[in-house]
Amino acid sequence: MTGLDPLIHAPTRLQLVTTLSGVSEAEFATLRTALEVSDSVLSKHVSALVDAGYLHSRKGVHAGRRTTWVGLTPVGRRALHEHVAAVRRLIDAVE
């Protein structure tokens, strides 16, 4: 049985990967607004999850200015599903 994933257990990271599960890619500022976090906080979490292979990022253009686009990788998507399932099992066990 797979357990909790420490890489996405932190609330902000869980919000980040859950939000990205609803789109193919999101532009950095759009993501920052949806998560209600600062540039530096989002940048730090994105870098960590890109290094872990959970997210991919690429430089691109949005509304005429250079920006970063971020998306969930298949590994990240699977990790999110397994983590959510593990959390729900935990909740069920407690209840």
Next chain:
Amino acid sequence: MESSRDPEDPLTALNVADDARRRLTAGLRLPTGFYPMLATGIAVQVGAAAYGIAAQTVTGVAVALAGVAVFLGVAALLLHRFSRINGVRVDGLASQVVLAAGAGASVVYLGALAVGIVAAFDSRWWLVAVAAVAAGVGCALGARHWWHAYRHDPAAHERGASPRVLGVLAVVACLGCAALLVLG
């Protein structure tokens, strides 16, 4: 019952994460005139294809190719505007627009194309026009149905063909038409 919203509580963490996703996807908007433009692009492509196939001439193939070009131009414009307005890319939407990926939309498209081709061979141009409009409206309705399903459950409907795959398919479609031109 009201949750305590303790961020360390696992259930609260899941709910807050779902709220963040909902905040993003609930704010997504389709570009103005999305459905009429999509329907028009598909109608032009189907009408041109029916004429081109029935004509069986170089001019006919050129018309069919022009129809494909118009449709791809409209699709690219709509997807670019969606991405520009919302700051996100949704491959599921791209598949709906470019591939008419829903089962109903695919059946309507292929059926209307077949009717249009047969009608063009019989020179019943009014029926070609009706078939083209039916294909456009059917695909637009299919896209509308998908959009509502996506808004209800984004994670389940987000996926689709990537822009790279769609680009390859567009090139293959154009090469196929070009082959018809050469062989014809």
